[in-house]
Amino acid sequence: MAERDGTAVRVAVIGCGQIADAHLAQARRAGAEVVAVCDATRHMAEQAAARWRVPAFYEGPDAVDAMLAEARPEVVHVTTPPASHLPLATRALAAGAHVYVEKPVTVDAAEAVALEQAAARHGRLACAGHNLLFDPVIHRLRALVEAGALGEVVHADAVMGYDLGGPFGALLTGDPGHWIHRLPAGLAHNNLSHPLSLVLPLLGPGTPAVAHALGRRLRPERFGDARDAFHDELRILLEGARATASVLFSCRIRPAQLALTVYGTRRAVHASLDARTLRVVEGSHLPGPFQKVDWARRDASAAGAELLRRSADLALARLHYFEGMRQLFAAFYRAARTGGEAPVPLADARAVAQVIDAAAAACRRADVAAQEACA
Known part of the structure; x- marks a missing residue:
């Protein structure tokens, strides 16, 4: 529940792009009162307010500060491109709001540390937008792991497919100036938070080492600009304190899907987030x-x-597509009202960012070596 004293948690959303629709819908499903939306451009803010019947919208260079002062939200959702997450979240924290930050929470690990420090300094909560941790099938998988049903976790394998022909893929391939192209690991950078947030908790304490990272460009060059530069496949091998993991992000696999398999000393379990199904593999003694x-x-x-x-x-x-998001929002709103801990702490976002930083650096080194070999 988002209520404690009979009133719903007052929520505002900064950034009215594609993912904002999911936030507005699931915030309402979680019991919040959406009091305002904000965007740098008027038409984006106005259309979101009109479609979702939000009572106030703010636009322009001073919109964020005006919204924070006038709408006085308890929780602010930051759903802008990642490069703006740190400054916007910091302003919301300074104004006394708790913040929920869409993934990737920050551009790199250094920014994640800065955001952690800002939240601590202002005594507010900041929650990482790793909503798949709260997807019903992942909730079931984690319950099996925590109950010891798999034995000790030995290895986790996460696969995430991405269709460049989909609506968001069409946006980034149609615009060489799209913000995706400015992320250190490109398209993969915007998506790796999902599989990494699922596997990192399985590997033991601390941030796992990136044992190997391989980025590949397998699509034909078409544009001669940034749209040809990003890797359409990225493989990461992780070594944790207690287990290992492999993560594959690929624009080529079909069907494009997100799946997680965890191997233990007693059993294995396979989760499909697209089908929201779980299969425990026990073997046979026959x-x-x-x-x-x-x-x-x-x-x-x-x-x-x-x-x-x-x-x-x-x-x-x-069968709501963003059911995990709704459940995470509800847990965060409860924490904001009761003084609890953020359901996905920024330390988790920092660990994810450290892995992405290391993988992106390894891919850049490999690209430079390949270019030098061809020179």
């Missing part, structure tokens, strides 16, 4: 060829159970 039949039976049984779950969810209107 002899010879019967073992193969038993494995197939277990797979079919698990698939049937998940089909029944999803069918029930469909009948009860529970």
Whole structure:
């Protein structure tokens, strides 16, 4: 619940681009009162306010400060391009608001540290926008891990596909000046927070080492500018205190999907975030060829159970795409009202940023070496 004293948490959103629609919808579903939206351009702020029936909108160079002073939100969502996250979130914190920052939370780890320090200095909460941690299927997976059902975690494997032909892919391939092209790791940088936020908690304390990172450009060159520069595949191998992980971001795999497999000393578990299904792999103790039949039976049984779950969810209107976002918002609003801890602390965002920094640096070194070899 977003209420404690009978009033809903007052929320404002800075940045009225594509992802803002999800924030506005899920903030309302989480019980918040959206009091204002803000954007650098009038038409973006005005259309968001009109479509979502938000009572106030602010635009222009002084819009943020005016909104903070007049609308007085308790929680501010920052949904602008990543390069502006730190200054905007810091201004909201200084005005007394708690902040929720969309992923990637900052451009690099140094900015993540600066944001942590700003939140501590102003005594406000800052929550990282790692909403997939609260997706129902990941909640089920984490419960299995925490209960010891898998034994000790040995390895995690995350795969994220991306369709460049989709609506957002069309935006960045159609505009060489798009902010995506200014991120250190390009398109992958904007998306790696999702799989990394899922695997890092499984690897033990501390930030894992990037044992290897490989970026590849496999699409044909078409533009002769920044649109040809970003890697359309990025592979990262991580070594943590207790386990290892591999992460693949690819614009080539079909279907484009996000999946996580965790291997333990007793069992493995596979989660599909697109299907919102979970399959526990236990193996078989039957002899010879019967073992193969038993494995197939277990797979079919698990698939049937998940089909029944999803069918029930469909009948009860529970298959919301951003359900994890709603649950994270609700948890953050409760923490803001009760003085609790942020459900996804900035330390998690810092760890993700450190991995992306290291992977991006490794890819740049490899690119330079390849260019020198061709010279």
